[in-house]
Structure formats: structure tokens, C-alpha cells
Amino acid sequence: MTGKVLERESLHACLDSPVMGSITFLNEVMGRFPDAISFAPGAPHTAFFDDIDIPLHIARYRRYLEEERSLTPAQVDRLLYQYGPSRGLINELVAQALRTDHGIDVPEESVVVTVGCQEAILLVLRTLFTSSRDLLAVANPCFVGLTGAANLLGIDTVAVDDTEECLDFAQLDEVCRRARASGSRIRAMYVAPDFSNPSGSRLGLAARHRLLAVAEREDFLLLEDNAYAFTATDAAALPPLKALPGGERVVHLGTFAKTCMPGARVGYAVADQPVRQPSGGIGLLADELATVKSMVTVNTSPISQAVIGGILLQHRGSVAEAARAKSELYQRNLRVLLHALDRHLGEGARAPAGVSWNRPRGGFFVRLRLTVPADEPLLERSAKEFGVLWTPMSHFYIGSGGDHQLRLACSYLDPEQIEEGVHRLARLLRAVCP
């Protein structure tokens, strides 16, 4: 390694976003305490990897192309091995699953298959945001992938606090008013209505209707990330924003990472908004996203798409069915976590004062509130003396906030680990909380 040393300050500012430093710190802590029980990673559980059979999934998708789409084996080879359309190959299957599982009824032309939900976010932001006057409203705290993509593109974000069942709508009104007053505008708002990462919050049905009404009144688009919707029990499921009246304003974003497998790196955007072309003709916003995708990754690997296509076909085109056992495992883990919190930190359990948490009915995450700062020194002590890891919630806040909160992820652990981890966490909190 020789040559001129580049200064980090001379590189793009998105590298300096606090969240990246935080992730580095967290990885570093996890590396130093490999035996600690970690509530940090929100990764899918590995129990389901036994069900994955790549050759079988691909073979099923091949058969579908040959039998249902009447392609010859050579044509199938070309589809899987050659460059492919930027918009994707399995769009029809994705559209079908959205209809079956969520009542989202859109033509397959409005679907763009992406390299995970992350690329979908990037494409939508790039396409919609054109000037520094365009602001992105964000339910706060927020998924770091959204913040990262906005930083990468130099898009300014404005925060709207999320609460357990709702957004702070008064704050949203104020944010819109202030934007107008300063000659800016809210171009879009990002929300994960179902058990968001990191807070586990969920938008109730009334709040969903209200948010759609605000979007209509203030003329902005909603970017709906449905990553964790599949973890709701059937009885508790709420319709996505996209399926409600006013859903024309919603660009729906999703991933197969949690429902099928992360390693395929397949996600999607649904963008059926009409776009008037310079020629006068009408296209879809999805067409524009596909064009931007041609400048980012060209197309999503057809091999990866074939894997996901095969899994969908195996489950009669339903993501919900493909993910039923997973949803049940995550539901169970969440129950175990909440019970353990009750037992070790609830009333009558020598609970330290002022410790509280929300009670999500789905998703991977629980938000714990303390009376002391949940910061890096506390995390260091937690790892070193008590053998338990978690994520400071401040990592996920736009601007400042969340200093006294932490995120517990239960997706990756087994019940005994969750139980023991909460036990350790309770010991830490009894030691540090006044």
C-alpha cells in the first residue's frame, strides 16, 4: 500500500453520517464480546435455512417458465443467464402475491424488482427528489437504510416523531407548514406502518387513514416500507396504506429477505403512479424507476429472482404462506421477550425505577426506555460485565433524540437466549438505574 493518502474529509459526506460510525462501533463491540448474548442484529433467524434448496427453487421457476409461459429450455437459459430487463423477471409473481396477501391490486407493469428493499429506496428517492427545496419527511426514529440513501443523494430529511399507535400528526402539520413558509415542500414521507425498525411501532387503522388524508392535502407521496408486515398474526393484520382509499399516493416497498431469504437480495417497489412523458404519452413511475435502476445495478440477478420465484411458486404464489412458519417463530420470540421483560423488569421484580417498554404485536423489535443514558459507555459495560448487547436507539434518530432508549431485536435468538439475555439486562439495569 503506497501512494498518496486520501483524507477522509475529502470524501463524500454520507460516509460521515453518525449512523455509520455507530454501526462500526457496534460491530467492533460484537467482535470483542463474541460470547455475549446480542439483541443487536435484526437479522432473520437461521432456523429456516434448512428449508432452502437453491437448485430446487430454480428448477421450479424454470418449470413454470417452460410450462406456464411456454418457453423452450434455451429461452429459459437466456432469461436466467443473459442480461435482463431492468424492471425484473418475476414481476408477475410479485404482483400476484401482493394481491393475494395484501389486497394490493396493481398491474405487474407497476412492479420493479430490486436488489433488496435498499435499492428500491434509493431508486424512489433519486427519481422523486430533484432540488434542495424537496424535503423528505421521516417517521422518527428511522431505518438506517433510509437515512443512508437520503444522505448519499444529498436529500434533506425532516423528522416526525412516531408514537406507539400513531404518528405525531400535529408535528407533521407543523413540518408541512414550515416547509411551505421557507419556500420548500415535503415531496414524500417514509413510513414503515407495521412494526417499524427500530421502534416496533405500528400505525393504527385510523392513523393510516389520517396519514393518507394529510398526504392528499399537502400533495406529497408516501413511501411505505412493508418489511415486517408479514409478522402480524392473521387476526391482527391491518391493510397496508397502498390498499386503502387514497393509496394512489403510495409507493409500496418490500423485501423477500425476511420472508424468503436474505442471501437472494431481492426486493421490489410498486409504483403505479401515472407519469406524463414529454411526448404527451402516459407511462408509469415504475418505468422511471427502472431507468434509474439501469444506472445503479442494470438489473437484479435473474438467478436470485429465480430462487425467489421458485419459493413463491412452491407456496401457491403467496408470500404469507411462504413465511407462515417464520411469522410464527418471530411471534413466539416476541412473546418470550415481552414475558421475560415482565418477569425480570416488571412490577414486583425489584424493577429499577422508570424502565418501560412498548408491547409490539409483531415485528423484530422492542423499544426500552431508561432513566439513564443508553449510550456507548453503557453498552461497553453491558457487554463486558453482563454479557449482553443491544443497540442504542440514538443511532436511529434523525438529529438528536432517543438518548435514554435502546432497541432489543429478538429475531435472531432462541427462547433460552432471550430469557438469559433479559436476565442479564435486568442485572445491568438494576446496577445502573437509580
Place this chain on the structure above:
Amino acid sequence: MTGKVLERESLHACLDSPVMGSITFLNEVMGRFPDAISFAPGAPHTAFFDDIDIPLHIARYRRYLEEERSLTPAQVDRLLYQYGPSRGLINELVAQALRTDHGIDVPEESVVVTVGCQEAILLVLRTLFTSSRDLLAVANPCFVGLTGAANLLGIDTVAVDDTEECLDFAQLDEVCRRARASGSRIRAMYVAPDFSNPSGSRLGLAARHRLLAVAEREDFLLLEDNAYAFTATDAAALPPLKALPGGERVVHLGTFAKTCMPGARVGYAVADQPVRQPSGGIGLLADELATVKSMVTVNTSPISQAVIGGILLQHRGSVAEAARAKSELYQRNLRVLLHALDRHLGEGARAPAGVSWNRPRGGFFVRLRLTVPADEPLLERSAKEFGVLWTPMSHFYIGSGGDHQLRLACSYLDPEQIEEGVHRLARLLRAVCP
């Protein structure tokens, strides 16, 4: 499809880059004349798809992980099916191939595995370009993926004409001088030294040394795209910029699309430049690229990486060996194309006046110069009356230029098609050239 119509003008300007309209036009013409012989697509030949065996390639990579890296089958499952590191999984194999094939000797830590070369380009541009004072110099005409990524990020490009064996160095000097005079600077220059897309030009050895010297003097980085280097015969191979003295200034970019298969969507960036961190420690530019990647696609599909890893292992870690038969086929196609041009358009063949072409010794492309405009009306007539398609070279020019040139791609065709296609092209040119 209901709701408010978005105006295309209200979306990001990268959608309006002329090249996107051109691609749409070209696809539309190809759609209307499916029986025309098309010299337009620069896609890999499908002959090699018979050799692709996804389960076998993945199994070979699995075995490598188990036997050479001593991982258990469960650990391998986790590596292939779970989220993975942004920098990649097969970095060691990529670094080994670069050493074996090109004499590029870099640590595996300097490699980032990307979703095709396109993502590598985007990551490098995003990381390096921070202000509107940073200009990207580009060998002109230029690969549309580079132009697209620059437009997406709002990076201004300045063109430097390529010539058959060289760049216009006087123009490059002038470009640097003017940038300085206006308070800007050339931050980096993009070149594809070996048989570039679209012109087929190749930088001679002296020009490579000279370019490295200019980069040193003017203090900019070179972004070297080696997509077509593998098509050179062994006897004709030239060392990449990255392997020459001064190569510390080179970020080397590549793809396995042409050498292995497009459908895996795997490429890479080699960025061993040292970066001083705010903490004072020294990292690699590759680390920064990986951080930016976490905001674009998170990580490249491990399944896709396993496919490419398996193919590399099958050929003793050498891309050159994996691609030998492909290189031979493209060499043959190029010979057939040049012979056909000689026969149908050369001296003594009732050749229309002023038609000339270059004679690349590798790559997929030949540049043909006419005395009449090689524009869309001519392409329309070419397709309709003569049954042959090609790409107007003006599509690839930064700014104006190339109006009287066209690109012929020979990678995707068979010899008889090339022969017949040139025959048809000659009839067109005899009809339109004065």
C-alpha cells in the same frame, strides 16, 4: 391507474439524459424489426450458456469453503443465505485472479464485490465526488453506464477525445488547465484502456505510461474499466494501468458478466488507496466503498457470488482460463466482421466514398465512419429497407459528436449473420452515400 399525474419534468434530470431516450428508441426499432440482423446489442454470446450449471458451481464453492476454509455445512449455509458483509465474500478469489491474470497484486481487503461493474462505478463516483467543483474527465465516446451514473449523482463530466491507439493528450492538458483556471479540478478520469465500448479503441503502452504521468502531475485518480481486456490474445495483451508504475492512482473496475455470465450480476472494484480516518488511523478506499454500498444494495447476493466463485475455482482461480473459449469466439467474430467489411466495403468493392473503420484487435466493437449522418432516420431506413441494425455513435458522445459514426457490435452474432449483416449494411451505404 388513477390519481394525480406526475409530470416527467418534475422527476430527476438523469431520466432526461439523451442516452436514455436513445436506448428507448433503439429497443423500439429492434422490437419493430425482429428479423433484422442487429449489430446493436453488445451482449455476450449465448453459446456458452450450455456450460453453465448453477447447482454445480455453487456446490464447488461450498466445497471450497468447507475444505479450504474449514467451515461446517451450517456455517456455509449462513454465509450463503444470510445477510453478508458489504465488501463481499469472494474477495480472496477475485484478488487471486487479478494476480494470476493481470499481474495486479493487491490484498483481498482492497477488493469490493459489487452488483456488476455498474454498481462499482456508482460507488467510486459517489465516494470521490463531493462538490460541484469536482469534475470527471471521460474518454469520449463513452460507456453509457458511466454517463448514467454521473448524471444520477449530478457530477459534471468533461470530454477528452479518444483516438485509435491513444487519447488526445493535448486536449487533456487543456481540460486540466481550464478546470484549474475556473476554480474547479479534475477529480478523476474514467478510461477503458482495452477495446472500449463503444469505439473499440485501445490505449497503447506508451499512452498508458503517459496517462499515469498526467494523473500524477495533475493529482487525479484513474478509474480503469477492464471489461474487455480478456478478449485480447495472449500475445497482444497489454498490462492494465493498475499493474504499471504509478498504478497506486488507479481504481480498477471489472465485471464477470462477459467472462463468466451476465445473469450473476457480479463485478468488483479494487481500491487499495490509503485513507486517513478522522481518528488518525489509516484505512483503505475499499472500506469507504463498502460503506457506500451498504446504502445502495447492502451486499451482493452471496448466491451470485457463490456461482462466480465456483466458476473461478473450476478454472484454477483464473478468469483468463475461465474465459479462454469466449475470448476465442469473440476474436473469431471480430475477424469475420473486419474481413466482411473489407470484402463488402473495402477498395475495389464498389465501396461508397469516405466509408472507413478502425481495426480493433479485441473487444466487441468496431467504429464505422460515414460521410452522411448516421442518425435515427438512417437507422429507420436501414432496418426497414435493408434489414440491418446498428447503433448511432452519437448516443455515446458526451455533448455533441459522432454524428457521422456508427457502432457495430459483433459479440452476440454468429459468423453467417455477421457476413449477411455486413452485406446488407453495404447495400444501405451504397444507396445513401454520395
